Amino acid sequence: MFISFEGPDGSGKSTQIGRLAETLRAAGREVVTVREPGGTPAGEKIRAILLGEGGAVPVDPRADALLFNASRAQLVADVIEPALARGAVVIADRFADSTLAYQGYGSGLPIEELRGMIRFATAGRTPDLTLLLDLPAEHGLARKSGSNRTRFEEGFDAAFHERVATGFRSLAAAEPARWRVLDASAEQGALAAEIAQIVHVALATTR
Numbered sequence: 001m002f003i004s005f006e007g008p009d010g011s012g013k014s015t016q017i018g019r020l021a022e023t024l025r026a027a028g029r030e031v032v033t034v035r036e037p038g039g040t041p042a043g044e045k046i047r048a049i050l051l052g053e054g055g056a057v058p059v060d061p062r063a064d065a066l067l068f069n070a071s072r073a074q075l076v077a078d079v080i081e082p083a084l085a086r087g088a089v090v091i092a093d094r095f096a097d098s099t100l101a102y103q104g105y106g107s108g109l110p111i112e113e114l115r116g117m118i119r120f121a122t123a124g125r126t127p128d129l130t131l132l133l134d135l136p137a138e139h140g141l142a143r144k145s146g147s148n149r150t151r152f153e154e155g156f157d158a159a160f161h162e163r164v165a166t167g168f169r170s171l172a173a174a175e176p177a178r179w180r181v182l183d184a185s186a187e188q189g190a191l192a193a194e195i196a197q198i199v200h201v202a203l204a205t206t207r
Contacts, residue, residue, distance in 0.1 A: 001206055002084060002125070003199065004095040007133035008165045011184040012191075013093050016133065019192040020199060024089055032083040036094040037071035040078045046071040061107035065114060068099050069121035076122050089203070095127055097171055105167025106160050129202050131195060132172050133184035137161035 003020075005013040014035075021031045038047040046067050049057065059067070072095070083090050096118040104111045138158060172179035180198050182191060 001129065001199075001203055002080065002090045002092070002127045003202075004092040004097065004127040004130045005133065006094060006097050006101070006130055006168055007184060008135055008137050008161060008168065011133035011135045012188070013133055015188060016131075016192060016195055017091050017093055019188075020195055021091055023192075023196050024199070030083075030086070030088040031091060032079065032088045033091045034075055034079055034093070036075065036092065036098065037068055039075045040071075042074045043071040061103050061109055064107070065099055065103040065109060065117060068103070069117050072096065072099075072118075073121040076125050080125065092127065095130075096122060097130060097168070100171060101164045101167035105170070106156070106164040127178065128206065129199070130172075130179045131198070132168055132179055132181045133191075134169065134181050135165070135184035137165040 005017055007013055017033055021033050024031045036043075037050050038044045050059065050064065050067055050071075080090050080092075099114055099118060100111060103109045104114050138161075169181070172181050182194060184191070186194075
């Protein structure tokens with residue numbers, strides 16, 4: 001099964017991915033966790049450009065979309081597809097929906113053009129289950145400080161991040177069979193238990 005976590009910056013995806021991976025491994029499953037951008041040698045180099053590691057450089061929204069999808073294509077080919085082929089559970093910290101939310105809803109690029117780019121980059125691979133950790137944009141940004149802040153937190157205004165959060169909700173509403181929307185402001189342990197239950201049911205259904 002391929003599971004993706006989505007949500008605005010600061011929604012707690014990394015923490016919940018770690019908890020879910022630990023739970024699934026304790027149950028005897030092979031789990032592969034990946035992050036976007038990155039996850040491969042080429043992807044990590046692209047990540048440094050996109051997130052401003054080592055000093056931010058201006059990047060046009062179309063270039064953003066192309067670079068994210070270049071990293072994604074490498075990740076699908078090198079990591080995600082091989083892991084799924086051998087029966088592992090793959091958990092992604094962001095996937096293609098982030099391109100639609102950030103470069104589409106956030107930056108205003110045409111959604112259908114982005115969808116075409118994504119289909120090419122992923123060879124049509126989509127998550128089986130997407131968990132949206134929903135949180136008001138300003139709450140998520142307040143959680144991030146210092147070295148945890150990337151080019152997207154430093155260089156984009158609050159209105160951009162609110163459009164992104166709204167975009168995620170719109171994507172979830174349009175495809176309810178794949179998405180589950182969760183309150184990211186909930187206590188971490190309770191949220192982790194809710195996520196584990198959702199994934200347990202989804203895994204049982206796909207047998």
